[in-house]
Amino acid sequence: MEIGTKVKKLRELRNFTQEFMAASLEMTPSGYGKIERNESEVSYQKLEKIAEVLGIKVEDIVNFNEKMVFNIMNNNNSNNGYVVNNNAMSDNEKRLYEELIAQLKEENSTLKKFIEKLHEK
Structure with a gap:
């Protein structure tokens, strides 16, 4: 696009x-x-x-x-109106998002440890 x-x-x-x-x-x-x-x-x-x-x-x-992007529908029978197309991502896109999620989890963990150290002082 x-x-x-x-x-x-x-x-x-x-x-x-x-x-x-x-x-x-x-x-x-x-x-x-x-x-x-x-x-x-x-x-x-x-x-x-x-x-x-x-x-x-x-x-x-x-x-x-x-x-x-989630498609919001006015249909109350489908997951509270949200429909997700599970086939929307290619395998490569899924892998990239999984890597990004793992990286963000690691950063989150590091930041939590940093905050804990700040509170100790």
């Missing part, structure tokens, strides 16, 4: 309009629309500004995968 498409999907998830994004980025709506349609190149500086408006990091835009 191209950057512009990712930006569009993330904007839609925030319920922001193209006009709001354009105004926040000090752009014309047509100029911003070209970004979402992948008709113009996006500089890293512009991507930083877009991420700031969306309240996320540039990495979140670059790594965005719409298959990872």
